[in-house]
Amino acid sequence: MSAVRENGVIVAIDGPSGAGKSSLTKLLAQRLGYIHIDTGAMFRAVALMSKRAGIATDDDARLAELCRGLDVTFVRDGASCRVLANGEDVSTEIRTEEIGLLTSAISARKPVREALLTMQRAMGAKGGVILEGRDIGTVVFPDAEVKFFLSASAEERGRRRYLELAARGDSATLEETIAKVIQRDKQDEGREHAPLKQADDALPIDSTSLSIEEVLSVMENAVRERLAQGDKG
Ligand SMILES: Nc1ncnc2c1ncn2[C@@H]1O[C@H](COP(=O)(O)OP(=O)(O)O)[C@@H](O)[C@H]1O
Ligand SMILES: Nc1ccn([C@H]2C[C@H](O)[C@@H](COP(=O)(O)OP(=O)(O)O)O2)c(=O)n1
Numbered sequence: 001m002s003a004v005r006e007n008g009v010i011v012a013i014d015g016p017s018g019a020g021k022s023s024l025t026k027l028l029a030q031r032l033g034y035i036h037i038d039t040g041a042m043f044r045a046v047a048l049m050s051k052r053a054g055i056a057t058d059d060d061a062r063l064a065e066l067c068r069g070l071d072v073t074f075v076r077d078g079a080s081c082r083v084l085a086n087g088e089d090v091s092t093e094i095r096t097e098e099i100g101l102l103t104s105a106i107s108a109r110k111p112v113r114e115a116l117l118t119m120q121r122a123m124g125a126k127g128g129v130i131l132e133g134r135d136i137g138t139v140v141f142p143d144a145e146v147k148f149f150l151s152a153s154a155e156e157r158g159r160r161r162y163l164e165l166a167a168r169g170d171s172a173t174l175e176e177t178i179a180k181v182i183q184r185d186k187q188d189e190g191r192e193h194a195p196l197k198q199a200d201d202a203l204p205i206d207s208t209s210l211s212i213e214e215v216l217s218v219m220e221n222a223v224r225e226r227l228a229q230g231d232k233g
Pocket of ligand 2 (some may be wrong): 016017018019022038040041043044100103104105110132133134135138184188
């Protein structure tokens with residue numbers, strides 16, 4: 001394991017859709033005073049911009065060009081965090097189910113992964129960060145000091161998404177939502193470049209029957225233990 005970096009350790013949180021990555025990353029970052037990097041939001045921003053530009057999901061040349069001209073940044077807004085694509089606040093627009101599925105397809109393309117990999121490494125290099133995504137512990141920061149692989153059953157993840165959608169007034173059924181979660185798992189696990197998979201040295205957490213508080217406590221303890229080891233780790 002590498003020594004603790006300038007601003008603290010790097011924490012990697014990977015796992016499938018609906019496992020609780022975003023919620024836990026946000027809470028853990030608050031507890032530790034760390035920066036939260038939602039890499040899914042970065043891929044979502046690319047997907048949104050590609051849709052607006054009418055780029056086909058397999059047009060690697062145009063996707064590469066799009067990524068070259070795209071700057072994705074995060075700005076804090078009270079307790080929440082806004083996502084800016086070339087300065088435009090796209091936080092709400094990137095969160096639809098349609099963009100979620102498109103993102104899953106776009107994020108399988110090599111030029112998109114390469115462009116965002118460079119951005120993510122630059123954002124996290126000094127430590128004091130938590131990155132959440134699919135390939136943080138395996139590809140982006142294989143030397144991250146603390147790695148979690150957060151999962152839950154597809155039924156439970158679908159149920160959580162369904163509740164979120166219903167609260168937003170969306171009419172999707174529970175069955176449809178579970179089916180979409182399973183479809184996204186297949187796409188994310190089956191792709192050639194940086195597929196979703198658990199790093200060998202990640203701590204697996206199955207949140208199916210754990211509360212958010214319980215998961216947070218496991219994660220916080222693991223990070224604090226690593227910090228207490230300091231440079232000896
Ligand atoms: N352990 C948990 N128990 C119950 N609900 C949870 C748990 N973890 C997350 N949730 C809820 O599930 C939904 C999806 O969580 P989210 O953090 O967006 O997952 P991900 O980022 O992995 O897709 C949210 O509504 C969140 O509040
Ligand atoms: N590091 C990452 C993060 C997300 N992705 C892809 C795979 C996912 O299907 C989409 C959307 O990810 P996001 O984390 O925003 O999705 P959920 O909130 O888990 O539903 O992006 C990726 O390939 N690599």
